[in-house]
Amino acid sequence: MTGPAQHTRRPAGGGPAGPGRPPRWVRWLVMLYPRSYRARYGAEVAGLTGDLLRAGDTTPLRAAADLLGGVAMVRGNRAVSLIIRNVVFTVVVPGLGGVWLPWRILAGHGHAAPVAWAATVVIAAGAALYGWCVWNFAAVGRGTPGPWDAPRRVVAAGPYRFVRNPIYIAALLVVGGEAWLFGSPRLLVYAAAMALTFHLFVTGYEERKLSRSFGGSYADYRRTVPRWIPRPPHHA
Amino acid sequence: MTTDSIRGSSDRSVLILTSLAGSPKHGYALIKDIEDFAGVTLGAGTLYGALAKLEEAGLVAALPEQDRRRPYQITPAGQDQLRERLSESARIAQIGLRRIAAATS
Numbered sequence: 001m002t003g004p005a006q007h008t009r010r011p012a013g014g015g016p017a018g019p020g021r022p023p024r025w026v027r028w029l030v031m032l033y034p035r036s037y038r039a040r041y042g043a044e045v046a047g048l049t050g051d052l053l054r055a056g057d058t059t060p061l062r063a064a065a066d067l068l069g070g071v072a073m074v075r076g077n078r079a080v081s082l083i084i085r086n087v088v089f090t091v092v093v094p095g096l097g098g099v100w101l102p103w104r105i106l107a108g109h110g111h112a113a114p115v116a117w118a119a120t121v122v123i124a125a126g127a128a129l130y131g132w133c134v135w136n137f138a139a140v141g142r143g144t145p146g147p148w149d150a151p152r153r154v155v156a157a158g159p160y161r162f163v164r165n166p167i168y169i170a171a172l173l174v175v176g177g178e179a180w181l182f183g184s185p186r187l188l189v190y191a192a193a194m195a196l197t198f199h200l201f202v203t204g205y206e207e208r209k210l211s212r213s214f215g216g217s218y219a220d221y222r223r224t225v226p227r228w229i230p231r232p233p234h235h236a
Numbered sequence: 237m238t239t240d241s242i243r244g245s246s247d248r249s250v251l252i253l254t255s256l257a258g259s260p261k262h263g264y265a266l267i268k269d270i271e272d273f274a275g276v277t278l279g280a281g282t283l284y285g286a287l288a289k290l291e292e293a294g295l296v297a298a299l300p301e302q303d304r305r306r307p308y309q310i311t312p313a314g315q316d317q318l319r320e321r322l323s324e325s326a327r328i329a330q331i332g333l334r335r336i337a338a339a340t341s
Contacts, residue, residue, distance in 0.1 A: 041284050044306055048263040048280040058279060070281025
């Protein structure tokens with residue numbers, strides 16, 4: 001059967017049918033580029049990645065690796081190493097203490113059904129606060145939350161303007177929220193033990209170490225921002 | 237920017253300049269063309285990483301956007317640079333091939 005001239009939706013020169021909006025995760029990865037590079041090339045890189053994905057020329061995994069490769073070309077390998085160190089820390093430490101261990105505590109006592117869905121808001125708030133903290137540790141301090149790979153300067157930005165130890169607060173929100181979600185007294189005890197451990201660690205070790213490492217700049221920060229109870233930043 | 241700094245950013249620059257030596261192209265057309273003539277598939281992140289360096293060095297220039305895609309063209313400096321690098325590669329290729337032939341005959 002012969003018909004009229006066949007319509008093709010592909011523009012001359014090849015390529016998928018018209019540029020569209022790239023997936024959200026592509027735009028998030030493009031955020032890792034330096035601001036000036038992003039302003040000039042960000043939309044093109046994201047658009048092209050979207051085109052390649054839509055055309056089936058690449059897989060999400062390969063596209064993500066390629067975008068990170070691009071970030072390494074522009075920012076240098078140290079920045080990409082910083083991103084990977086923070087992801088690894090997040091999977092290992094909060095992953096173990098905030099997800100795996102609570103899950104073991106629940107599963108070990110036949111307590112697996114959620115009873116209070118409102119608690120998910122608290123868990124989400126804790127997770128978001130954690131993300132905000134990590135972003136500031138990485139972007140401002142070039143480090144991770146791990147004491148063995150800590151920021152190289154006092155980070156007084158983001159949530160650190162309100163309170164000195166927001167990551168510990170985030171952890172307590174997540175685990176406390178989990179205790180509420182599952183109505184589990186055991187998890188509440190676990191959260192209380194965490195809180196006590198955090199307090200002893202902060203007062204007994206971390207604050208002394210920060211004073212030794214950063215001296216005056218930490219002393220100023222310590223004077224103006226409270227340890228545990230958040231307070232609006234003081235605009236002098 | 238000198239030959240050395242372009243050389244440092246590897247063969248990707250040569251592939252991009254070679255592709256643009258034919259005609260101006262936007263990112264997607266560049267990737268497809270390089271795939272066709274070199275069998276190398278660049279991703280968007282690595283393509284633009286190299287393209288940005290070439291633009292900064294004045295070896296390629298961006299054209300006005302068409303249909304939300306921006307084409308790039310090679311500049312006269314880019315043509316010079318490409319000619320120089322490819323001549324150099326051709327010279328080394330010739331020596332290498334001659335030596336292999338001599339060793340296996």
